[in-house]
Amino acid sequence: AQSVTQLGSHVSVSEGALVLLRCNYSSSVPPYLFWYVQYPNQGLQLLLKYTSAATLVKGINGFEAEFKKSETSFHLTKPSAHMSDAAEYFCAVSRGGSNYKLTFGKGTLLTVNP
């Protein structure tokens, strides 16, 4: 069974600082990996996804993530945090097969301090 571990349920950064949200996955086959963002009282919005093309994936709002097979990681980064980045972030994996289910991590709440 595949699983996703997000290290740190709550990350706090200052405005302008680097954002690093960690995600490790376990999967017996090469996975499809996603980062979603959830703003308060809203649904989930796709930030970026890895589907076995380039290992460095660029997404919306200046976010990017690097797929590292040797470390089974897919960490999300942004060079400079903005107040509007405050939200909950979910890493998810899909292994394919007959169900296109997304297996989610437990989420990381990002707080951006002025």
Added chain:
Amino acid sequence: EAQVTQNPRYLITVTGKKLTVTCSQNMNHEYMSWYRQDPGLGLRQIYYSMNVEVTDKGDVPEGYKVSRKEKRNFPLILESPSPNQTSLYFCASSFIQQGNEQFFGPGTRLTVL
């Protein structure tokens, strides 16, 4: 506008009173799915559907039913809700292709008293 809609957005009900949460998408997606979100647990899949009249259980199907009579609609039915079904529910849809983005609805916050 391409979107997934859910109704109602908020619902407070009592134990045992049957309810239905509707989900509709306008993107002609074959795949639709229901997830529930609980604090500290992330999102877990309840049921999914690969196409009309094709549904199957996800990870936490107990206490829920679904139907897929039309491609665009995928209602979630709670025949006899219980307090442990108090949660935030999301419907999602996508085309059937590996690695495709799933589009999520705005969520339905359900409280069962």
